[in-house]
Amino acid sequence: MSRIIGIDLGTTNSLVAFLGDDGPLVVPDPETGARLLPSAVAFLPSGEVVVGERARELVVERPLDTILSVKRFMGLGIEHVTPEDRRRYRFVEGREGAVRFAVDGREVTPPEVSSYILRELKRWAETALGEAVTQAVITVPAYFNDSQRQATKDAGRLAGLEVLRLVNEPTAAALAYGLDQGAEGVIAVYDLGGGTFDVSILKLRGGVFEVLATNGDTRLGGDDMDERLAALLLAGLPADLGSRPDVRARARAAAERAKRVLSDAPRAEVVLALPGHGPVRGTVTRAEFEALIEEIVRRTAAPCRRALKDAGLEPGDVREVVAVGGATRVPLVRREMQAIFHRPPLVDLNPDEVVALGAGIQAGILGGSRRDMLLLDVVPLSLGIETMGGVFTRLVDRNTTIPVSVKETFTTAVDNQTAVDVHVLQGERELATDNRSLARFKIPIDPLPA
Structure with a gap:
């Protein structure tokens, strides 16, 4: 069985790791030894696609054909593109649907751009391990919705990787922290990266990593x-x-x-x-x-307080606050973390690598290398269906531990209905139209009185 790798597909930089005999290891670039791959992709007139440091250097020469921070566009529709985004890149306009970049006479989607980054990380891992790699665990922001998560899986598939599991980035960081520190109790993971912010509250005990609540902002970093x-x-x-x-x-x-x-x-x-x-x-x-x-920086406080409230905890109940993401090196950010949780953040682990290390651990768990750790995650946003009057009826509340199953009885709206239209949505708004549509399907039924 080939080795399963863990990938931190980041906004600014990406990394790949695996679980070795002595713990998780970050894989370096076989040519330069660099451990971080800049998440930059440049499309050249010759048809060549350049990834990494060289692509980042090309941004001043070819700014409209070099895509940085593509993660911020994963799973988004063209209606989510801001005026500032349009000043940075060319987009395919005039039709609804997913974001498409117009680069050097061609169209590419965010998953396609991300797949080039994943291919390069796959090459690094195959060189280091001396074997083909076909399976991976990829981390995503905890507050990514279903469309954004599916776009990440699509990127993995385009790169020739079977994505066995998507792991929330703060949860991955907690895995690395728990293994490194042998800690138990409640911890908060504050993850401020290049383009996204997440916070997760977890309980660690006896090798079980239980996520109690998560929150965040996918356009903040x-x-x-x-x-x-x-x-x-x-x-x-x-x-x-x-x-x-x-x-x-x-x-x-x-x-x-x-x-x-x-x-x-x-x-x-x-x-x-x-x-x-x-x-x-x-x-x-x-x-x-x-x-x-x-x-x-102040915008990170509200998601932290919501996560604490959803977990039923006060700041004083948190034992440690783990700093994750390069932006947590900013002194003002660290002071904000201390103000929110009433304790200085833990900065022992490299904030750039801790998520990748956790992804490597989860890859090892799935590969059978470790059997003494269990990860219990949650749904980041509520799931439900549309009911009469366009109301969003929640069936699974946000921060419910998964896997989970629920049952609820609904009645038909009029006599002698022959089918029921089911509209599945994700979000926190009261009206169905204000939430994200995940699926629609029709269930045939026998005509009966309502």
């Missing part, structure tokens, strides 16, 4: 911080120059570099190289940066 700082840099340029896609791409890259410096230093020099012009230089202090991103 470090990318938003970069955009705020980039906008500040662009504001000082002439409008015709600042609106150019290549200049905007350079500004975002400069902003990301400054963000990393400001995580450790009180100030950062920002250099924005402009084609055909001299470089624009400036200095940004940590205080100025924190003022720019304060609203973004």
Whole structure:
């Protein structure tokens, strides 16, 4: 039986891991030794598709044909594309349905773009293991809906991988933390990545990892911080120059570099190289940066409080808070975590690698390498059906442990109905039209009085 791998398909970077004899291991690039694969894909005029660091470098040269942060578009319809998104990429407009990028004269979907990243990680794993790899566990944000999860599975299939299981990213991090620390009790996992935010409350005891509640925002992350700082840099340029896609791409890259410096230093020099012009230089202090991103960081508090409420817990009931995702290196984020949970975050594990390590552990569990760990996860959003008057009737509430089965009796609406239309939805709104449709099907019945 071939080895099962675990993949963290991230917004900014992606990783692959497996469970070895001495624990989970992150697989490096066989050529460079790098452990992080930038989640960047560039489409060249020659037909070549470039993935990783080289693609990220091409973004300033080919900004509209180089896709970064594709994870933010997984499973979304064209109606979810924002004006800012349209300034970064070309989209196929004029028809409803899933997002499609227009790159170098062709159309590609987010799952297709993601599949190139997965193929590269698959190659890394096959080189390291010396065998073909066909099965994988892939992590997803806990608050991904069904469409976003299905899009991730589609990407795996396109990459030649059978996706055995999708694991919520905070849950994967908890697996790695629990194995590393041997911890028991209630922990909170605060996962702020490049494009998504998740929080999960888990109970660890005797090798059982039970998710009590989860919440999040699939359009909130470090990318938003970069955009705020980039906008500040662009504001000082002439409008015709600042609106150019290549200049905007350079500004975002400069902003990301400054963000990393400001995580450790009180100030950062920002250099924005402009084609055909001299470089624009400036200095940004940590205080100025924190003022720019304060609203973004504060938005993480509400999902945390909802998760605690759904779990029936207070901040004082949480034993440890685990920091996951590169954006948790920002000092303001760590202070926010401490303010929410009344304790400093745990930063012992590498926030960039902890999710991949957990995915590797789950892959090992499915492969039979470990039998002393059990993972009990939850549904992130309520499931139900549409009933008379367009009302959404919940059958499975959010944060219910899975697997689960429910039964409820419904009556027909009028006499002598010959069929019942069942509309399955996912969400938290009261009206069916405000929730996400998952499926529709018809059940034939014998005509009887209502």
